[in-house]
Amino acid sequence: MKKEEMKRRRFLQTAAAGTAVVSLAALAVLESEKAGEDGQLALLGGKPVRNSGFPSWPMIEKNDEEAWADVLQKKGWCRLNGDYVDQFEKEYAKLTGVKECLATSNGTNALFGSMSALDIGPGDEVLVPPYTFVATVNVPFLRFALPVFVDIDPETFQMDPAKIEEKITERTRCICPVHIGGYVANLDAILEIAKKHNLYVVEDACQAHLAEWKGRKVGSWGDAGCFSFQVTKNLSSGEGGAIISNNSELIDRAYSFHSNGRERTNKYGYQYIHNGTNMRMTEFQGALLLQQMTRLEAQARIRETNAEYLTEQLQQIPGIKPAKHYEGCTRTAYHLYMLRYDASQFAGVPRAKFLQALNAEGISCGGGYTPLNKEPFVEETLRNRTFQAVYSKERIDQYLKENHCPENDKLCQEAVWFFQSMLLGTKEDMDQIAEAIRKIHKNAAALAKA
Numbered sequence: 001m002k003k004e005e006m007k008r009r010r011f012l013q014t015a016a017a018g019t020a021v022v023s024l025a026a027l028a029v030l031e032s033e034k035a036g037e038d039g040q041l042a043l044l045g046g047k048p049v050r051n052s053g054f055p056s057w058p059m060i061e062k063n064d065e066e067a068w069a070d071v072l073q074k075k076g077w078c079r080l081n082g083d084y085v086d087q088f089e090k091e092y093a094k095l096t097g098v099k100e101c102l103a104t105s106n107g108t109n110a111l112f113g114s115m116s117a118l119d120i121g122p123g124d125e126v127l128v129p130p131y132t133f134v135a136t137v138n139v140p141f142l143r144f145a146l147p148v149f150v151d152i153d154p155e156t157f158q159m160d161p162a163k164i165e166e167k168i169t170e171r172t173r174c175i176c177p178v179h180i181g182g183y184v185a186n187l188d189a190i191l192e193i194a195k196k197h198n199l200y201v202v203e204d205a206c207q208a209h210l211a212e213w214k215g216r217k218v219g220s221w222g223d224a225g226c227f228s229f230q231v232t233k234n235l236s237s238g239e240g241g242a243i244i245s246n247n248s249e250l251i252d253r254a255y256s257f258h259s260n261g262r263e264r265t266n267k268y269g270y271q272y273i274h275n276g277t278n279m280r281m282t283e284f285q286g287a288l289l290l291q292q293m294t295r296l297e298a299q300a301r302i303r304e305t306n307a308e309y310l311t312e313q314l315q316q317i318p319g320i321k322p323a324k325h326y327e328g329c330t331r332t333a334y335h336l337y338m339l340r341y342d343a344s345q346f347a348g349v350p351r352a353k354f355l356q357a358l359n360a361e362g363i364s365c366g367g368g369y370t371p372l373n374k375e376p377f378v379e380e381t382l383r384n385r386t387f388q389a390v391y392s393k394e395r396i397d398q399y400l401k402e403n404h405c406p407e408n409d410k411l412c413q414e415a416v417w418f419f420q421s422m423l424l425g426t427k428e429d430m431d432q433i434a435e436a437i438r439k440i441h442k443n444a445a446a447l448a449k450a
């Protein structure tokens, strides 16, 4: 029995014998003690809502250690000498419901390998959302293509399909929707536009393991889907990535590119059919992923249950707006839990101070991305010698003139994130997140003055 519950029962027993006036007053005191919401903010010297940490990530069990040690002992550390990566590719293709999977050294290279396989290069334009990890933008640049930013849908934080067509030119080759936070982009609308304009779709599903659109896994809808297994991701091997596709020819090309231009059927020879690089996954990564995968489904279910419970509570707090899901989204991966903070409902307390107060209550949180399209490296890249060899000054000037995403600018000032491992906690952990936010809301005026 929880301490609060014991206190309440003891109280009720006592109250039964006492007078009604006393019992009501005492009950009010007990209720506020239980909620902890009327206490002083931890940032202002009060007691924090929470003292213990959230579940740590990544998680390790005996099977992980055994698999790792097995690779070590067998000495087949490279995928060309072992079969763990081969096995992982088969399992991951099965899990995502596609024909083919190619493991890569990381998610950035999964995107790079996909765009190389699709022959996206100098002069081409790739439509990307600005609300993403920088790799989505870096990869078109690495191919000497232009990442063209499409503003976000303020309700879902995903690339806004209504703003895609105005960005399409005769040089557009590919749309790269990002399932940001593990929430799902509007795939129906995006795929329809892609079909109409004859464009490739590369899904950046680096945060969206097991997420689904209309009951089918994300990453399997576009020409290719890219995943990351970097240590923070919901499935992890420290570093790692994968390309999935139903197009075997595409994966053949990606394979060749990822292993120095060798043919997929000629893994170790000195014959090369294309130009390529080395972005092979190691056997250590493959073996670890196979073991981590045994817990993926169960963990995903816990995150979903907790996130949905958290949403029920948070949407009742004025000024807190959890990100919405499109109707076609049948499963969210919740790599992040994303919401929007409205300072006007919190006595004007700026987001930075709200985050500070929430962290002080023992609830780890962050403000998330800054506007990527405004990063100085974008202009720096476009103005460098190599880009000048491909694009006219007029084209670059025009690009920079049109490079505005006002909805994203606003979101980047208002977003609040919780991280996936927090969602692996208990229902009581979720209660404490909501409790801490309610406490800040109640004490907003004091916080604003402090």
Ligand SMILES: *Cc1c(COP(=O)(O)O)cnc(C)c1O
Residues within 6 Å of the ligand: 106, 107, 108, 109, 132, 133, 135, 136, 178, 204, 206, 207, 227, 228, 229, 230, 239, 240, 241
């Ligand atoms: C993590 C991530 C990547 C890149 O993956 P790495 O494995 O870190 O290279 C790309 N896109 C998004 C949206 C990501 O979150």
